[in-house]
Amino acid sequence: MSSRQGTRARLQFPHPPARPDQKADFSAIVVPEAGILPVPPLDIDASGCRELAVGMVRVLDKNNRPVGPWADYLGDLSADRLRLGLRDMLKMRAIDRRMLNAQRQGKTSFYLQCTGEEAIGCCFQRELSQGDMNFPTYRQQTLLVAADYPLEQLMGQLYSNELDPLKGRQLPIMHSARDYGFFSISGNLGTQYVQAVGWAMAAALTGTGKIAAGWIGDGATASNDFHSALLTASVYMPPVVLNVVNNQWAISTYTGIAAGKSETYAARALGYGIPALRVDGNDYLAVMAVSRWAIERARQGHGPVLIEWFTYRAAAHSTSDDPSAYRPRDEARAWPLGDPIDRLKAHLIARGDWSEERHVQAEAEILDEVTAVQKAVEAHGTFVDPQPISPAEIFLNVYADMPEHLRRQRQEMGY
Amino acid sequence: MARMTMIEALRSAMDVKLGDDPSVIVFGEDVGYFGGVFRCTAGLQARYGEERVFDTPINESAIVGMAVGMAAQGMRPCVEIQFADYVFPAYDQITQEAARLRHRSNGQFTCPLVVRMPTGGGIFGGQTHSQSPEALFTHVAGLKVVIPSNPYDAKGLLIAAIEDPDPVIFLEPKRIYNGPFAGDPHGKSVPWSAHPAGDVPEEHYSIPLGKAAIRRQGSAVTVLAYGTMVHVAEATVEQTGIDAEIIDLRTLLPLDLDTIRASVAKTGRCVVIHEATRTSGFGAELIAEVQEACFWHLRAPIQRVAGWDAPYPHAQEWDYFPGPDRIARALQQAMEA
Numbered sequence: 001m002s003s004r005q006g007t008r009a010r011l012q013f014p015h016p017p018a019r020p021d022q023k024a025d026f027s028a029i030v031v032p033e034a035g036i037l038p039v040p041p042l043d044i045d046a047s048g049c050r051e052l053a054v055g056m057v058r059v060l061d062k063n064n065r066p067v068g069p070w071a072d073y074l075g076d077l078s079a080d081r082l083r084l085g086l087r088d089m090l091k092m093r094a095i096d097r098r099m100l101n102a103q104r105q106g107k108t109s110f111y112l113q114c115t116g117e118e119a120i121g122c123c124f125q126r127e128l129s130q131g132d133m134n135f136p137t138y139r140q141q142t143l144l145v146a147a148d149y150p151l152e153q154l155m156g157q158l159y160s161n162e163l164d165p166l167k168g169r170q171l172p173i174m175h176s177a178r179d180y181g182f183f184s185i186s187g188n189l190g191t192q193y194v195q196a197v198g199w200a201m202a203a204a205l206t207g208t209g210k211i212a213a214g215w216i217g218d219g220a221t222a223s224n225d226f227h228s229a230l231l232t233a234s235v236y237m238p239p240v241v242l243n244v245v246n247n248q249w250a251i252s253t254y255t256g257i258a259a260g261k262s263e264t265y266a267a268r269a270l271g272y273g274i275p276a277l278r279v280d281g282n283d284y285l286a287v288m289a290v291s292r293w294a295i296e297r298a299r300q301g302h303g304p305v306l307i308e309w310f311t312y313r314a315a316a317h318s319t320s321d322d323p324s325a326y327r328p329r330d331e332a333r334a335w336p337l338g339d340p341i342d343r344l345k346a347h348l349i350a351r352g353d354w355s356e357e358r359h360v361q362a363e364a365e366i367l368d369e370v371t372a373v374q375k376a377v378e379a380h381g382t383f384v385d386p387q388p389i390s391p392a393e394i395f396l397n398v399y400a401d402m403p404e405h406l407r408r409q410r411q412e413m414g415y
Numbered sequence: 416m417a418r419m420t421m422i423e424a425l426r427s428a429m430d431v432k433l434g435d436d437p438s439v440i441v442f443g444e445d446v447g448y449f450g451g452v453f454r455c456t457a458g459l460q461a462r463y464g465e466e467r468v469f470d471t472p473i474n475e476s477a478i479v480g481m482a483v484g485m486a487a488q489g490m491r492p493c494v495e496i497q498f499a500d501y502v503f504p505a506y507d508q509i510t511q512e513a514a515r516l517r518h519r520s521n522g523q524f525t526c527p528l529v530v531r532m533p534t535g536g537g538i539f540g541g542q543t544h545s546q547s548p549e550a551l552f553t554h555v556a557g558l559k560v561v562i563p564s565n566p567y568d569a570k571g572l573l574i575a576a577i578e579d580p581d582p583v584i585f586l587e588p589k590r591i592y593n594g595p596f597a598g599d600p601h602g603k604s605v606p607w608s609a610h611p612a613g614d615v616p617e618e619h620y621s622i623p624l625g626k627a628a629i630r631r632q633g634s635a636v637t638v639l640a641y642g643t644m645v646h647v648a649e650a651t652v653e654q655t656g657i658d659a660e661i662i663d664l665r666t667l668l669p670l671d672l673d674t675i676r677a678s679v680a681k682t683g684r685c686v687v688i689h690e691a692t693r694t695s696g697f698g699a700e701l702i703a704e705v706q707e708a709c710f711w712h713l714r715a716p717i718q719r720v721a722g723w724d725a726p727y728p729h730a731q732e733w734d735y736f737p738g739p740d741r742i743a744r745a746l747q748q749a750m751e752a
Contacts, residue, residue, distance in 0.1 A: 166519065166520065169519055176521070177523075184523065184524050186511060186515075191507060193480075194477050195512070198480060198485045199485065200487075202484065202490045205440070212484070228474050231474060234482055235471075365492075380597050398556055399559075400580040
């Protein structure tokens with residue numbers, strides 16, 4: 001009896017390293033040295049990518065200096081390009097701050113911050129070309145900010161007011177901006193990943209020379225469409241960059257619940273025959289180097305590539321979430337890859353192209369800019385002070401032409 | 416004009432559209448080289464090349480998900496789900512993505528997509544080769560749902576579906592792929608070549624979505640049916656001698672209420688027939704619409720003949736399939752009330 005008990009199968013239930021009453025513990029996370037991984041040829045296949053998929057591409061060293069082959073790949077970067085990156089990230093953080101505040105004041109019903117993840121989308125977008133299409137999740141507002149999407153429209157959507165390009169139909173943060181390479185966000189996780197593959201296939205079939213970029217979080221890699229996308233990308237080899245933003249958390253669920261015994265998310269792609277790299281997502285220069293390489297690879301017709309951006313979700317999941325219920329309060333501060341803004345700032349200072357004073361000044365200027373737009377947008381209505389969009393908008397765009405049953409329902413409503 | 420089966424008519428529709436619109440693309444499981452398990456796409460890959468007609472992995476969510484991405488860029492994918500019974504892994508992509516893309520993006524992105532799928536029973540298909548899931552799509556705002564009952568309509572409706580700017584669920588009753596079916600499994604099988612609707616123009620034509628067809632003029636009772644059941648209803652009416660007006664809905668969403676209203680206003684009686692299970696089936700919607708629109712014209716309770724509320728069985732095929740006996744009883748009840 002006892003021997004049988006001793007050999008019975010036991011289930012594994014992965015747990016995060018620390019819970020709210022414990023000290024943050026990232027001792028299990030291996031942070032490799034910057035500059036040790038090679039830049040593979042653009043036409044590399046999955047079998048040659050193993051060290052890149054289980055290691056971590058990092059460019060900025062401890063002294064915030066770029067080192068190694070990926071730094072060489074980037075070559076000399078102008079101070080303006082790097083200051084633009086810093087400005088994008090500061091703008092993103094200012095928007096997050098203002099909009100979190102607006103939600104707390106009841107001016108919008110809901111918001112999602114991307115604190116700590118700014119480098120990834122802000123930098124990736126700057127490497128894309130006009131006509132390329134992102135298939136983002138709800139945590140890639142960074143792509144819109146770096147695409148210079150008008151803040152009036154971004155905030156109009158968040159306030160569901162008359163400036164909202166989506167006419168109040170969508171939950172705040174579910175943006176859609178076709179002209180800015182930003183596909184309509186859906187609340188259903190994972191779906192956009194395989195749609196990105198389809199878009200890229202269409203781009204290849206019609207010879208547009210454009211590429212698609214899919215985006216997914218670590219938790220949503222468990223969805224069926226993650227598999228669907230990797231499989232179809234592997235079968236048809238379209239020009240798509242498949243991004244996995246591993247921020248360690250899916251609402252309250254620790255990333256180990258999504259990953260199981262996988263080595264890394266990047267390594268999963270190798271099993272599909274798709275080259276993959278894991279990258280320090282808080283290192284703006286690493287993001288730039290790998291984005292540039294992957295986008296170029298896709299554009300030159302070498303097929304799909306997957307990038308796992310290793311980062312940390314520093315803020316709450318959303319304005320409806322309280323992370324202190326499931327993780328240590330100080331966990332973000334303990335995150336070994338630090339903060340992307342702090343690191344790029346330190347690099348620019350180390351280059352002699354920035355200073356503490358200029359940084360403080362820039363932060364204040366950007367916050368003022370954002371606040372000014374926010375005030376102007378709020379004049380068009382907020383949740384506490386609504387200027388409602390016509391209820392008849394409900395019935396428009398369900399179909400190209402309104403069928404009779406919708407006409408009747410609109411009349412029933414009084415329009 | 417040519418003689419075509421429904422299979423040939425559907426193939427001809429795709430052939431015409433592949434030929435006249437470079438944005439049309441056809442794919443699905445076994446659809447390419449082999450030409451489809453029902454031969455609906457036979458020869459198309461050879462004619463138009465692999466970039467226009469191709470095979471996919473066995474992943475319905477991927478088939479529709481890729482198509483949504485392509486359609487959003489302006490292509491017109493006409494994809495196949497091998498059996499309607501297998502559409503469920505794609506349900507998320509169809510109902511939450513394809514159906515809503517235009518609305519949620521305020522028209523920035525659209526989804527001119529057709530999802531073809533063989534549907535219905537009467538072929539000893541058992542649980543997963545016989546289902547009729549139309550109600551699971553008619554409940555979804557943003558979709559159109561079409562089901563033809565003969566080769567002429569099949570081609571015209573499929574061309575209209577491919578040309579439609581919105582996503583269309585295109586259900587093909589496989590029982591009548593090769594010939595009409597009167598509901599008697601021991602009866603002589605009739606090929607489409609012996610039926611007037613087997614005459615199909617080889618060139619382009621279309622039948623507008625959202626328009627029903629009156630298959631038999633009558634004054635005693637209105638029969639609302641679609642797909643295979645149109646033929647079973649026609650045969651039953653001939654046998655019983657009841658002067659029924661048989662309406663083939665052809666498009667379930669949007670529904671041609673004008674034709675239905677005019678008929679029931681004339682007859683004062685209505686029988687609804689479908690293969691799908693009864694509870695919350697599309698028949699419930701039809702009955703509700705008729706009740707609301709024609710209450711003062713009705714002289715009898717509206718009758719409904721449907722599949723039983725059980726999974727589709729194998730051995731008991733003809734006890735499950737709503738055949739002529741059950742339809743005749745419903746017609747008589749409607750007449751006697």
